[in-house]
Amino acid sequence: xxxxxxxxxxxxxxxxxxxxxxxxxxxxxxxxxxxxxxxxxxxxxxxxxxxxxxxxxxxxxxxxxxxxxxxxxxxxxxxxxxxxxxxxxxxxxxxxxxxxxxxxxxxxxxxxxxxxxxxxxxxxxxxxxxxxxxxxxxxxxxxxxxxxxxxxxxxxxxxxxxxxxxxxxxxxxxxxxxxxxxxxxxxxxxxxxxxxxxxxxxxxxxxxxxxxxxxxxxxxxxxxxxxxxxxxxxxxxxxxxxxxxxxxxxxxxxxxxxxxxxxxxxxxxxxxxxxxxxxxxxxxxxxxxxxxxxxxxxxxxxxxxxxxxxxxxxxxxxxxxxxxxxxxxxxxxxxxxxxxxxxxxxxxxxxxxxxxx
Amino acid sequence: xxxxxxxxxxxxxxxxxxxxxxxxxxxxxxxxxxxxxxxxxxxxxxxxxxxxxxxxxxxxxxxxxxxxxxxxxxxxxxxxxxxxxxxxxxxxxxxxxxxxxxxxxxxxxxxxxxxxxxxxxxxxxxxxxxxxxxxxxxxxxxxxxxxxxxxxxxxxxxxxxxxxxxxxxxxxxxxxxxxxxxxxxxxxxxxxxxxxxxxxxxxxxxxxxxxxxxxxxxxxxxxxxxxxxxxxxxxxxxxxxxxxxxxxxxxxxxxxxxxxxxxxxxxxxxxxxxxxxxxxxxxxxxxxxxxxxxxxxxxxxxxxxxxxxxxxxxxxxxxxxxxxxxxxxxxxxxxxxxxxxxxxxxxxxxxxxxxxxxxxxxxxxxxxxxxxxxxxxxxxxxxxxxxxxxxxxxxxxxxxxxxxxxxxxxxxxxxxxxxxxxxxxxxxxxxxxxxxxxxxxxxxxxxxxxxxxxxxxxxxxxxxxxxxxxxxxxxxxxxxxxxxxxxxxxxxxxxxxxxxxxxxxxxxxxxxxxxxxxxxxxxxxxxx
Numbered sequence: 001x002x003x004x005x006x007x008x009x010x011x012x013x014x015x016x017x018x019x020x021x022x023x024x025x026x027x028x029x030x031x032x033x034x035x036x037x038x039x040x041x042x043x044x045x046x047x048x049x050x051x052x053x054x055x056x057x058x059x060x061x062x063x064x065x066x067x068x069x070x071x072x073x074x075x076x077x078x079x080x081x082x083x084x085x086x087x088x089x090x091x092x093x094x095x096x097x098x099x100x101x102x103x104x105x106x107x108x109x110x111x112x113x114x115x116x117x118x119x120x121x122x123x124x125x126x127x128x129x130x131x132x133x134x135x136x137x138x139x140x141x142x143x144x145x146x147x148x149x150x151x152x153x154x155x156x157x158x159x160x161x162x163x164x165x166x167x168x169x170x171x172x173x174x175x176x177x178x179x180x181x182x183x184x185x186x187x188x189x190x191x192x193x194x195x196x197x198x199x200x201x202x203x204x205x206x207x208x209x210x211x212x213x214x215x216x217x218x219x220x221x222x223x224x225x226x227x228x229x230x231x232x233x234x235x236x237x238x239x240x241x242x243x244x245x246x247x248x249x250x251x252x253x254x255x256x257x258x259x260x261x262x263x264x265x266x267x268x269x270x271x272x273x274x275x276x277x278x279x280x281x282x283x284x285x286x287x288x289x290x291x292x293x294x295x296x297x298x299x300x301x302x303x304x305x306x307x308x309x310x311x312x313x314x315x316x317x318x319x320x321x322x323x324x325x326x327x328x329x330x331x332x333x334x335x336x337x338x339x340x341x342x343x344x345x346x347x348x349x350x351x352x353x354x355x356x357x
Numbered sequence: 358x359x360x361x362x363x364x365x366x367x368x369x370x371x372x373x374x375x376x377x378x379x380x381x382x383x384x385x386x387x388x389x390x391x392x393x394x395x396x397x398x399x400x401x402x403x404x405x406x407x408x409x410x411x412x413x414x415x416x417x418x419x420x421x422x423x424x425x426x427x428x429x430x431x432x433x434x435x436x437x438x439x440x441x442x443x444x445x446x447x448x449x450x451x452x453x454x455x456x457x458x459x460x461x462x463x464x465x466x467x468x469x470x471x472x473x474x475x476x477x478x479x480x481x482x483x484x485x486x487x488x489x490x491x492x493x494x495x496x497x498x499x500x501x502x503x504x505x506x507x508x509x510x511x512x513x514x515x516x517x518x519x520x521x522x523x524x525x526x527x528x529x530x531x532x533x534x535x536x537x538x539x540x541x542x543x544x545x546x547x548x549x550x551x552x553x554x555x556x557x558x559x560x561x562x563x564x565x566x567x568x569x570x571x572x573x574x575x576x577x578x579x580x581x582x583x584x585x586x587x588x589x590x591x592x593x594x595x596x597x598x599x600x601x602x603x604x605x606x607x608x609x610x611x612x613x614x615x616x617x618x619x620x621x622x623x624x625x626x627x628x629x630x631x632x633x634x635x636x637x638x639x640x641x642x643x644x645x646x647x648x649x650x651x652x653x654x655x656x657x658x659x660x661x662x663x664x665x666x667x668x669x670x671x672x673x674x675x676x677x678x679x680x681x682x683x684x685x686x687x688x689x690x691x692x693x694x695x696x697x698x699x700x701x702x703x704x705x706x707x708x709x710x711x712x713x714x715x716x717x718x719x720x721x722x723x724x725x726x727x728x729x730x731x732x733x734x735x736x737x738x739x740x741x742x743x744x745x746x747x748x749x750x751x752x753x754x755x756x757x758x759x760x761x762x763x764x765x766x767x768x769x770x771x772x773x774x775x776x777x778x779x780x781x782x783x784x785x786x787x788x789x790x791x792x793x794x795x796x797x798x799x800x801x802x803x804x805x806x807x808x809x810x811x812x813x814x815x816x817x818x819x820x821x822x823x824x825x826x827x828x829x830x831x832x833x834x835x836x837x838x839x840x841x842x843x844x845x846x847x848x849x850x851x852x853x854x855x856x857x858x859x860x861x862x863x864x865x866x867x868x869x870x871x872x873x874x875x876x877x878x879x880x881x882x883x884x885x
Contacts, residue, residue, distance in 0.1 A: 081793065082793050103862070103863060103865075104798070104825060104865050104883045104885055105863075105864070105865040105866045105883055105884055105885055106885065107885060108885055109796040109797075109798045109885040110793050110794065110795055110796045110885065111793070112796070113793075113794065113796045114793045114794075122728055123727070123728040124728045124729065125728075125729075125730055125731060125773050132801075133751075133799075133801045134798045134799050134800070134801070134882075135798075135799070136796065136797045136798065136799045136882065137755040137757060137766045138757070138766075138797075139794065139795075139796040139797045140755075140796075141757060142794050143793070143794040143796065144794075147754055147755050147756070147757070148754055150754060150755070151740075151752070151753070151754060151771045152752070152753065152754065152755055152768070153743055153747060153751070153752050154747060154751035154752065154768075155747055155751075156801070198746050198747055201746060202743050202746065202747070205739045205742050205743055206739060206743075208739070209731055209732075209735045209736055209738075209739040210729075210731060210732075210735070211729050211730050211731030211732060211735075211736070211773070212729070212731060213728060213729060220798065220885070221798070221800075246728075246729050247729075270863075270864070320814055320833045320834055320835055320836075320854070321834075321835065321836065323832070323833065323834035323835075324834055325795075325834050325855040325866070325884070327792070327795055328795055328866070328884065330793075349792075349793065350792055351792060351793045351794065351795040352792045352793075352794060352795060353794070353795045353884075354794055354795070
């Protein structure tokens with residue numbers, strides 16, 4: 001038997017290619033006859049392949065040709081709530097782990113609320129395991145989240161109880177021991193560890209319970225060194241728990257920490273950082289831009305817009321009380337996807353504040 | 358018209374065995390009275406074989422090795438009696454509470470529901486066994502014949518119509534009179550009359566019901582009066598009366614008194630499990646579930662000299678409210694354990710009382726195309742476990758309050774009700790899609806900062822706790838003034854700024870708040 005040709009087909013999503021003699025229904029690379037270049041390739045059919053292989057060597061009886069391997073079905077994709085993200089990634093995959101990374105003010109929470117809005121409007125129940133107790137209910141309502149379908153688990157320093165294994169004794173006076181200790185005396189690192197333990201334990205329980213359409217791990221404000229303490233085996237366990245379920249597991253963090261366990265990795269950044277850097281040199285005059293929503297501008301300033309040093313007197317600059325934060329521009333880059341890759345790797349979309357109208 | 362009788366022999370023993378099933382294989386005797394004059398009032402068959410008899414003193418009974426002696430417990434007997442009525446009610450709506458150990462049922466029309474009479478009798482016996490009662494069940498064409506058969510024959514007995522005299526004939530005459538417990542409650546005159554009747558019949562040589570039924574009617578009435586005639590009619594199985602149905606209250610309670618106080622969680626869980634199983638079995642027999650469990654623990658009350666006091670036990674109450682009616686003893690036990698871990702009693706336990714509020718079981722029609730939703734039982738357990746970790750107030754759904762106060766919301770219980778919500782489902786129309794809303798990510802508690810002002814406007818922010826929340830102000834909008842609750846003690850007034858801060862690494866957007874009443878500056882959150 002000639003040596004098998006094993007290409008990196010797995011990475012490309014195509015089945016392995018074995019020796020042509022051993023594989024039925026494989027097209028032979030026969031050279032086309034002169035003047036007949038359009039002749040279709042021949043196919044060899046081997047209906048009794050297993051028996052033939054067994055006759056060569058009994059250990060080969062269990063080999064299944066690649067063409068008969070079941071194709072792993074692609075996960076169902078659902079809307080993330082932002083059409084630009086859906087166009088970039090195809091949506092959020094069910095039964096998979098998705099990571100959304102980025103520093104503060106990069107749009108992570110905005111995308112999180114958009115995903116929650118889409119999920120709750122589909123009639124699904126969602127959970128936010130909030131490591132830093134950072135969720136703002138008013139922002140959620142403004143984004144359109146249906147709060148009665150959202151379970152909020154508030155971990156963090158304000159949790160009233162430490163995570164400890166339940167005592168076997170009934171605590172009480174004299175014969176019983178006190179169970180709880182105040183958390184305020186613990187150092188910050190210990191509090192982060194406790195918080196992380198709560199998050200992971202709560203996520204385990206929720207995944208075991210099942211029935212949720214979207215489970216979010218909000219680790220956005222957790223120190224990166226604390227978030228890196230989550231072992232990969234934990235992420236692997238989470239991924240296995242939601243495999244073949246309709247649950248979307250979404251992790252919000254500052255840096256990617258789940259490794260290859262995540263099926264989709266998005267890196268967010270504020271597109272406004274670049275504009276702001278440019279604007280800094282023109283702060284005196286230019287107040288028009290992506291974040292300013294001032295109603296009126298002096299005529300002189302309008303003429304000098306365009307990134308040039310302005311000579312307008314500062315006293316005519318728009319005062320802060322006339323400024324308004326109207327939104328942000330978010331840049332999302334697709335870092336990794338196990339699904340069909342779309343042509344574009346990054347996309348920019350705009351957000352609006354609730355009061356922008 | 359068939360009638361059934363469920364009779365529990367040696368009722369005090371049966372009540373004790375219901376609470377302690379592990380005593381089934383042992384000789385058991387129940388005593389009553391004041392020390393040191395306690396007397397044995399009820400025994401089981403194994404104790405009879407060992408020579409124990411009712412009326413013996415406790416001291417005499419203690420001489421018998423391997424005998425389990427238990428004090429009479431009205432609490433356990435009450436629970437057993439309630440279970441007996443629940444069993445009866447699960448087969449007929451017309452039930453007479455004849456005695457603490459006897460229930461009579463009218464089975465008219467029940468054959469179409471439960472099958473033939475033998476099948477019904479077997480089902481009643483099995484149901485009673487599942488509730489912890491070893492009962493005799495008898496069916497006859499009249500209630501008195503059924504009661505006599507249940508008292509006289511052990512196991513399941515079915516008397517065909519017209520064969521009452523023949524089947525009841527071999528029974529001893531004593532079965533006509535009330536059982537020992539009922540006899541003890543009779544007053545002096547009634548007791549004397551009953552004893553005299555029995556003595557007279559014994560002198561005449563009337564040993565069984567067949568002999569009594571064969572006596573001439575007129576002669577019997579001349580000697581024993583109307584009571585004699587009544588007894589003869591009973592012996593012939595020809596009485597006919599309607600039942601006096603009892604409206605069995607829907608009270609599901611189980612209790613147990615402990616000889617020794619409980620200190621550890623494990624034995625408490627063991628007892629709670631038993632009580633919960635009994636409660637759930639009783640609820641299931643009535644096709645009910647429960648939405649509220651009330652646990653009452655009586656605690657040992659220590660006196661000032663640190664000695665346990667036997668009076669005035671302090672009650673410790675816990676109520677477990679469920680989002681939906683459930684009937685799973687294991688889930689209930691787990692929820693109670695988690696609750697007791699979070700709210701420990703604080704003293705040894707001497708008595709446990711558990712009550713369940715009955716409710717109709719939930720009925721939900723599952724839909725093929727409905728989105729997934731968590732199972733209520735699993736979800737309740739999960740939420741209880743999470744609450745034990747993070748605190749009860751830190752898990753649930755958010756309810757916004759009608760106030761402009763910042764952080765104006767509260768946490769409510771999470772209930773996954775798909776039926777109600779499915780009516781409000783809206784399929785999002787792609788054409789109506791709006792831009793994503795910029796979200797605020799809060800710091801709880803808000804970060805105290807030091808702000809450098811120029812012309813009353815912030816130009817630099819310094820925060821000791823978060824290095825990203827400090828730097829020069831690149832852009833600002835505000836202030837937006839808000840205040841409220843000035844008529845309350847917790848008035849508030851603040852100025853809000855939206856800032857773009859340039860820190861070492863990047864540019865961040867924050868909401869800065871100046872507390873006008875307290876005077877401090879805080880970074881409340883970041884726009885993310």
